[in-house]
Amino acid sequence: xxxxxxxxxxxxxxxxxxxxxxxxxxxxxxxxxxxxxxxxxxxxxxxxxxxxxxxxxxxxxxxxxxxxxxxxxxxxxxxxxxxxxxxxxxxxxxxxxxxxxxxxxxxxxxxxxxxxxxxxxxxxxxxxxxxxxxxxxxxxxxxxxxxxxxxxxxxxxxxxxxxxxxxxxxxxxxxxxxxxxxxxxxxxxxxxxxxxxxxxxxxxxxxxxxxxxxxxxxxxxxxxxxxxxxxxxxxxxxxxxxxxxxxxxxxxxxxxxxxxxxxxxxxxxxxxxxxxxxxxxxxxxxxxxxxxxxxx
Amino acid sequence: xxxxxxxxxxxxxxxxxxxxxxxxxxxxxxxxxxxxxxxxxxxxxxxxxxxxxxxxxxxxxxxxxxxxxxxxxxxxxxxxxxxxxxxxxxxxxxxxxxxxxxxxxxxxxxxxxxxxxxxxxxxxxxxxxxxxxxxxxxxxxxxxxxxxxxxxxxxxxxxxxxxxxxxxxxxxxxxxxxxxxxxxxxxxxxxxxxx
Numbered sequence: 431x432x433x434x435x436x437x438x439x440x441x442x443x444x445x446x447x448x449x450x451x452x453x454x455x456x457x458x459x460x461x462x463x464x465x466x467x468x469x470x471x472x473x474x475x476x477x478x479x480x481x482x483x484x485x486x487x488x489x490x491x492x493x494x495x496x497x498x499x500x501x502x503x504x505x506x507x508x509x510x511x512x513x514x515x516x517x518x519x520x521x522x523x524x525x526x527x528x529x530x531x532x533x534x535x536x537x538x539x540x541x542x543x544x545x546x547x548x549x550x551x552x553x554x555x556x557x558x559x560x561x562x563x564x565x566x567x568x569x570x571x572x573x574x575x576x577x578x579x580x581x582x583x584x585x586x587x588x589x590x591x592x593x594x595x596x597x598x599x600x601x602x603x604x605x606x607x608x609x610x611x612x613x614x615x616x617x618x619x620x621x622x623x624x625x626x627x628x629x630x631x632x633x634x635x636x637x638x639x640x641x642x643x644x645x646x647x648x649x650x651x652x653x654x655x656x657x658x659x660x661x662x663x664x665x666x667x668x669x670x671x672x673x674x675x676x677x678x679x680x681x682x683x684x685x686x687x688x689x690x691x692x693x694x695x696x697x698x699x700x701x702x703x704x705x706x707x708x709x710x711x712x713x714x715x716x717x718x719x720x721x722x723x724x725x726x
Numbered sequence: 727x728x729x730x731x732x733x734x735x736x737x738x739x740x741x742x743x744x745x746x747x748x749x750x751x752x753x754x755x756x757x758x759x760x761x762x763x764x765x766x767x768x769x770x771x772x773x774x775x776x777x778x779x780x781x782x783x784x785x786x787x788x789x790x791x792x793x794x795x796x797x798x799x800x801x802x803x804x805x806x807x808x809x810x811x812x813x814x815x816x817x818x819x820x821x822x823x824x825x826x827x828x829x830x831x832x833x834x835x836x837x838x839x840x841x842x843x844x845x846x847x848x849x850x851x852x853x854x855x856x857x858x859x860x861x862x863x864x865x866x867x868x869x870x871x872x873x874x875x876x877x878x879x880x881x882x883x884x885x886x887x888x889x890x891x892x893x894x895x896x897x898x899x900x901x902x903x904x905x906x907x908x909x910x911x912x913x914x915x916x917x918x919x920x921x
Contacts, residue, residue, distance in 0.1 A: 440865040443884035447871060451878040466885035469893035471862035477816055478854040478864070481838035482847065484762060486904045490858075493900060536903050540896040591818035592829065601822050627781045627817035634782070634815045636850030641813060645781050710874045 432562055434506035434551070435498040436464035437516060440472050441666035442508055442693075448709035449666060452699035453508050453553055459571050459702060460563045462556060464506060470494050473515035476588065477633040488529060489536045491519035495550075496542045505550045508695060510665035511631070514588035517550040518595070552589050554664045554694060555598075558606050568613040573703040575615025576725050581697070582619045582658040583607045584649070584672065586665040587627050601625065610694065611662060614701040622652040630671035640682060646675045650687045660690040660721045662697050669693055674715040690718040700725060748801060755802035755840070763836035765829040767797035776820035776830045788813040790820055790830045797833050806841040812848050845909075849917050852910040859907045862887025862894050 442449040454464050471494060479487040494516060498505045507513060523530045524546040534543050556562045585607060590598040598604065602625065608618035629635070629645025650672070653661060663669050673691040680686050692700075696709050700722075711718045733741070759767060770791075777783050777791040788810040796805040805811065811834065820830040841847060854864045863886065872882040883889040887897070901907050 438884050438886055440863045443875075443880075443886065443888075444863065444865045444867045444871055447875045447878055447880055447884075450884070451880055468885050469890045470886045471893070471897050472858050472864045474858060475854055475864050478851045480816070480835050481812075482842050482851055482855065483904060483906065484835070484839055486901065486906055489900050489903075490897070493896065536900055539899050539903060542896075587815075587817040587819075592821040592831070594822075625819070627815050627819070629781065629815055632812075632814045632816035633848070633851050633854075634813060636854070637812045637848045641782065641786060642815070644785050645815070648781075708878065710878055713871070713874055 431461050431463045432556075433463035433465055433503065434556075435467040435501050435503040437467050437470055437494065437498070437505045437507040437512060439507065439509045439512040439666065440475075441670055445670060446666055446693065446710075446713065448699070448711060448713065449508055449693045449695050452693070452695040452704060452709055455704060455708075456571075456695060456698045456702055457553070460557065460567055462506070462553075462563065465501070465503065467494070467497055467501070467505065469497055473512040476511055476514045477631050481633055485532065487515070488519050488523065488533050491515045492523060492533045492537060492544045493540070493542060495520050495523075495548065496537065496544055499545055499547050502547070504548050506553050506556060507550070508553050508664070508693070509667065510552070510586040510588040511667050513550070513552050517552075520546070520548070520550050521595075552664065554589070554607065554610070557698075558610060565609055565613045568610060568698070572614055572701045574701055574725065576697070576701055577615045579616045579659045579721065579724050580619045580657065581611050581616045581660050581662055582621050582653055582656065583611060583624070584628065584661055584663045584668055585625060586663060586668045587631060589664065607662075607664065607694065611697070614697060619656050619658050621656045621658075623649070628668040628671040630667055630675075635671065639678065642671070643675055643679050643682060646671050647679050647683060647685060650676070650679070650685070650689065653689060654687060658689070659724060660692055660697075660718070662692050662694050664694050666693065677715050688716055688720070690714070690716055690721040692718065692721075748799070750801045750803045752800045752802045755800040755805075756797060758840060759797045759833060759836045762839050763829060763832040765832045765836075766826075767794045767828055767833050769826045770794045770798055770828055771826060773825060775823050775825060779819040779823045781815060781817060781819070782813045786810065786813050790814065790834060793837060794828065794830050794833055797837070802840075805837050806844060806846055811837055811841060845913050847913065849914050852914050855901070855906055855910045856914075859898055859901050862897050
């Protein structure tokens with residue numbers, strides 16, 4: 431069993447608790463033990479805090495990192511935005527003495543010190559990594575294969591981009607999450623401009639919602655062309671943008687898609703036999719019913 | 727005044743006419759953007775790959791190439807007072823594709839930091855600060871969600887600052903160190919009082 435401090439972020443636990451429940455339960459079956467990171471805060475939101483003052487951004491993220499350092503535990507998380515804050519600040523503070531000194535001066539006021547002793551992972555990369563879990567084990571854990579469903583993947587931005595600072599290879603045509611989707615028995619479907627952003631990041635969803643939704647709408651049009659049963663993501667903020675966003679798009683643009691949007695952990699949960707109730711899928715803005723009827 | 731290069735006078739004048747002259751020019755701005763962004767906008771040759779990769783460009787007048795140019799030319803006021811500055815979704819597509827290894831996304835973020843120093847910032851960014859100062863989170867829990875969490879076998883409040891509010895004073899100390907909450911309160915009050 432590999433154990434990790436489970437960094438929750440804001441949107442998963444407070445809007446899509448099924449993601450949290452699924453990550454814990456499916457992780458256990460695959461040898462990943464997720465232990466609560468007590469007292470963690472917002473990562474902080476890279477769009478908002480990064481735009482206001484990068485120094486505060488570093489210090490706030492460092493506080494979350496120190497909590498995990500005190501547990502002597504690497505961090506696992508389920509959100510691309512959190513990955514940008516937590517992974518990137520960990521990386522920068524480890525490799526830049528000036529930055530680390532500045533941050534530690536502030537952390538001293540709350541009796542904390544960033545030491546740089548842990549690593550940060552997105553749960554999706556742990557699931558894909560054959561040294562931790564890997565495709566084979568995911569496939570073996572499936573009891574309720576999603577056979578006959580067509581699923582598209584939204585990678586989101588902040589896990590894999592900017593590619594020179596990350597370690598996920600191609601950001602033009604990645605296929606590793608598609609492999610994980612196919613391991614669940616579903617057909618992974620390619621679509622036009624797959625790597626387009628969801629439109630929510632950088633504070634844009636709050637600053638100009640119509641602009642943000644127009645980007646999501648472009649993706650939904652492209653998804654409609656290939657007739658998928660569901661869209662899967664690895665970021666609760668992207669999920670919010672596509673799921674609740676579809677309701678807002680209907681209000682503002684009059685376009686209706688009714689496309690179920692599920693986090694990969696939720697999808698994995700369903701494939702491992704968790705029920706829609708176990709995943710609180712009724713909290714989704716767009717009903718997952720048409721998709722569920724195909725697999726249950 | 728541009729330095730003479732020893733060309734014939736007519737050519738000198740022609741070259742001088744083509745140089746950019748702006749009252750707004752501030753070389754410090756270029757330096758500050760480069761320092762905060764840890765990037766190199768002065769290397770930009772204006773190919774436009776950034777703007778053509780940008781999801782915001784087709785649906786607005788936001789042109790990241792223009793902002794990189796402004797960084798290079800030190801056009802501080804023009805850059806910081808342009809409302810398009812806040813339309814970057816930080817998707818990093820431009821950064822991935824820039825043939826000059828500039829990080830235009832980070833150039834934009836550095837400009838936003840500098841805009842905030844002059845109190846130029848949309849209030850939604852500051853409301854996130856207020857929420858985090860109060861609860862540690864940008865998104866609050868609610869009764870429907872709490873009930874759902876309990877049904878899932880989770881704690882009603884997640885085991886974050888929501889369940890352990892004793893961690894909130896530490897967060898407030900960090901934010902107060904940078905006077906962020908006080909500035910956020912002040913700027914929001916000014917913005918909403920002026921409506």
